[in-house]
Amino acid sequence: MPSGRTHDRITFWSLPLLVGLTYFFSDNKRLTLLIASSYLFSGLMFGPDLDIHSIQYKRWGIIRGMWLPYRYLFKHRSLFSHGLLIGTILRLLYLATVLMLVAIIGVMITQLIWTIDWSWQQSIHQIIKLVATRYSQEMIVVGVGLELGAISHIISDCIISTIKKHRRRTLKQTKNKKNSRRRCSSSAGKSKVK
């Protein structure tokens, strides 16, 4: 598994290519900025490694504890955190649930203190409606950026793990060869003494 720093480097190195390709095909600065920022966010803070005590997890600072249930729910490198599409969708759902819970608790406390007649169900419904009607296109673009960040992470996980496995196997084979040569030479030495 690559270290967090390696993942960061891959995210930064691939960013100019992503920006160039997005701008070339879309000719839209706003869309390019949205894709680039969501890709960066996904690579640095919202990636699949939120399922362990990773650099991505630590970057959430004092609110990183909100990812603890996620870590307990999903095993490291499982389909639910490192799976294509499913990983990003589950993280988005998880984050949305946490934010909604925080908002509900906040509204309930405010209602208790100031006795305001405010329906939180209606507020959430209005927010969802506003996002779905006005910002649906932007949400899709952000979703694509987040998923691209996750894909870059998953691919680098696979490539670097394969290289490491191959290196370990070669090292083991060379060690075994050396040991068998040593055994042969020592047995040859013993037979000469006889």
Ligand SMILES: [Zn+2]
């Ligand atoms: Zn990973």
